[in-house]
Amino acid sequence: xxxxxxxxxxxxxxxxxxxxxxxxxxxxxxxxxxxxxxxxxxxxxxxxxxxxxxxxxxxxxxxxxxxxxxxxxxxxxxxxxxxxxxxxxxxxxxxxxxxxxxxxxxxxxxxxxxxxxxxxxxxxxxxxxxxxxxxxxxxxxxxxxxxxxxxxxxxxxxxxxxxxxxxxxxxxxxxxxxxxxxxxxxxxxxxxxxxxxxxxxxxxxxxxxxxxxxxxxxxxxxxxxxxxxxxxxxxxxxxxxxxxxxxxxxxxxxxxxxxxxxxxxxxxxxxxxxxxxxxx
Amino acid sequence: xxxxxxxxxxxxxxxxxxxxxxxxxxxxxxxxxxxxxxxxxxxxxxxxxxxxxxxxxxxxxxxxxxxxxxxxxxxxxxxxxxxxxxxxxxxxxxxxxxxxxxxxxxxxxxxxxxxxxxxxxxxxxxxxxxxxxxxxxxxxxxxxxxxxxxxxxxxxxxxxxxxxxxxxxxxxxxxxxxxxxxxxxxxxxxxxxxxxxxxxxxxxxxxxxxxxxxxxxxxxxxxxxxxxxxxxxxxxxxxxxxxxxxxxxxxxxxxxxxxxxxxxxxxxxxxxxxxxxxxxxxxxxxxxxxxxxxxxxxx
Numbered sequence: 001x002x003x004x005x006x007x008x009x010x011x012x013x014x015x016x017x018x019x020x021x022x023x024x025x026x027x028x029x030x031x032x033x034x035x036x037x038x039x040x041x042x043x044x045x046x047x048x049x050x051x052x053x054x055x056x057x058x059x060x061x062x063x064x065x066x067x068x069x070x071x072x073x074x075x076x077x078x079x080x081x082x083x084x085x086x087x088x089x090x091x092x093x094x095x096x097x098x099x100x101x102x103x104x105x106x107x108x109x110x111x112x113x114x115x116x117x118x119x120x121x122x123x124x125x126x127x128x129x130x131x132x133x134x135x136x137x138x139x140x141x142x143x144x145x146x147x148x149x150x151x152x153x154x155x156x157x158x159x160x161x162x163x164x165x166x167x168x169x170x171x172x173x174x175x176x177x178x179x180x181x182x183x184x185x186x187x188x189x190x191x192x193x194x195x196x197x198x199x200x201x202x203x204x205x206x207x208x209x210x211x212x213x214x215x216x217x218x219x220x221x222x223x224x225x226x227x228x229x230x231x232x233x234x235x236x237x238x239x240x241x242x243x244x245x246x247x248x249x250x251x252x253x254x255x256x257x258x259x260x261x262x263x264x265x266x267x268x269x270x271x272x273x274x275x276x277x278x279x280x
Numbered sequence: 281x282x283x284x285x286x287x288x289x290x291x292x293x294x295x296x297x298x299x300x301x302x303x304x305x306x307x308x309x310x311x312x313x314x315x316x317x318x319x320x321x322x323x324x325x326x327x328x329x330x331x332x333x334x335x336x337x338x339x340x341x342x343x344x345x346x347x348x349x350x351x352x353x354x355x356x357x358x359x360x361x362x363x364x365x366x367x368x369x370x371x372x373x374x375x376x377x378x379x380x381x382x383x384x385x386x387x388x389x390x391x392x393x394x395x396x397x398x399x400x401x402x403x404x405x406x407x408x409x410x411x412x413x414x415x416x417x418x419x420x421x422x423x424x425x426x427x428x429x430x431x432x433x434x435x436x437x438x439x440x441x442x443x444x445x446x447x448x449x450x451x452x453x454x455x456x457x458x459x460x461x462x463x464x465x466x467x468x469x470x471x472x473x474x475x476x477x478x479x480x481x482x483x484x485x486x487x488x489x490x491x492x493x494x495x496x497x498x499x500x501x502x503x504x505x506x507x508x509x510x511x512x513x514x515x516x517x518x519x520x521x522x523x524x525x526x527x528x529x530x531x532x533x534x535x536x537x538x539x540x541x542x543x544x545x546x547x548x549x550x551x552x553x554x555x556x557x558x559x560x561x562x563x564x565x566x567x568x569x570x571x572x573x574x575x576x577x578x579x
Contacts, residue, residue, distance in 0.1 A: 053436070075435050076435050076440045076441070079436060079437055084436050086436075093430070094426040094434070095429060095430065096425075097426060097429060101422055102426075104419065105426055105434065111438070113423050114419055115418045117417060117418055118422040119417070162436075
């Protein structure tokens with residue numbers, strides 16, 4: 001399905017700012033796998049996602065989708081196999097165009113775009129049906145400009161646009177991070193529903209460990225451009241947020257808490273899961 | 281011409297200065313073909329094609345050579361000045377007065393300059409408008425609109441934004457070349473300087489039109505642009521009758537564009553627009569939450 005083999009990527013090579021973003025990452029995803037990727041800032045989470053999507057070309061190593069080597073394929077040509085949802089809700093849709101026009105663009109993902117009308121009765125019917133599944137009332141607002149929607153609505157729309165044309169692989173780049181907790185929950189729930197329903201092979205990068213445990217059937221923790229440890233479905237089910245942190249500390253002796261540059265986030269995660277800790 | 285400028289400036293969000301000379305390129309090509317005894321219709325089509333080629337060059341410079349869009353336009357424009365002179369056989373002015381043009385049948389029928397004549401011109405503009413509207417609503421056209429609006433998003437859906445920009449620049453400059461061709465045939469000559477400052481005229485039409493008549497949808501936008509170009513001409517005529525010199529026209533054009541850009545920022549207009557947007561957003565929220573607006577007003 002998706003195979004990443006020994007991928008290396010170094011930014012600003014040969015300068016004082018040299019930074020090894022990926023130092024030999026290998027990963028294989030089977031059909032229908034839902035992988036969540038966690039790690040501190042600069043661990044290489046986004047780099048690995050950008051390598052899959054084609055925004056970045058790795059220095060060495062290969063990326064394959066099914067039997068196709070896509071390592072050096074430009075971003076727009078990979079769209080045939082994969083689609084993505086960005087972190088910024090403003091990035092996933094076109095603000096001056098209407099909801100239905102955005103859907104029409106998404107429908108043609110990776111296909112040639114000819115001179116057929118972008119909108120027809122049949123297509124509108126399809127869009128209405130798909131939008132109704134979001135339960136946000138967007139199916140009645142086909143002609144509204146997307147720029148008028150709220151961040152949560154736009155992100156839900158982006159998610160739908162990325163998935164309803166059934167991509168081989170779905171990439172989610174911290175797609176709930178920019179939303180308020182309520183909206184983040186909504187988009188998170190929609191993600192779980194859509195991925196389960198279509199059995200999409202998915203890679204989700206997230207900062208939120210609780211979300212990483214709740215969604216998906218596999219998990220990797222990255223650190224300094226490497227995969228620190230990996231959990232399969234079984235291990236993931238029984239894992240807790242404190243458990244993840246403990247695992248991290250054990251594998252990174254000495255680096256301790258500072259390795260998580262995001263100390264504040266670390267704290268909130270701890271308080272969020274206070275209940276789980278008490279339970280043990 | 282204004283529709284061409286609309287396509288690059290508004291749809292693609294690309295400030296294209298090629299227009300200043302691709303207008304002349306279209307005119308020069310047409311003039312040479314007509315003087316060489318070619319069919320005026322063929323000559324008009326050739327005006328479109330050479331204009332489009334000029335746009336393609338700017339597009340290649342911008343996307344393949346990674347030159348800043350403004351600079352790419354200026355470079356093409358500068359180079360085209362020499363090329364246009366070559367096309368025109370080294371002459372700065374070509375007269376078409378005794379030649380057959382596509383307007384000759386009109387003149388012979390005696391309708392040129394009458395209301396019927398004006399009606400026919402409007403009809404021509406309307407045809408181009410409808411064709412452009414149609415194109416922008418096709419799958420290909422939607423991709424072009426999104427390229428100007430959100431390039432990251434449209435790339436992630438498999439569209440090569442470089443190709444879109446080049447196609448847009450071709451179409452835009454093709455339309456401008458076509459306009460040059462028609463103007464040359466209408467006024468009876470092609471002149472090496474006829475395009476200078478035209479980008480501002482085009483912009484004035486686009487900005488005035490959209491300011492006055494709105495830009496909610498593509499259909500409204502293109503109509504607004506055409507009406508804008510008529511309003512622009514009216515303003516110029518009024519300015520001339522008020523005693524200003526024809527040589528002041530470029531100054532007036534520039535001032536007009538500045539006014540059209542600045543006035544909407546003034547307090548009065550800004551407040552009105554914000555109010556409009558707020559009510560629009562409120563309406564959206566109401567419909568989404570299924571709360572009738574009347575009920576809210578009553579509460």
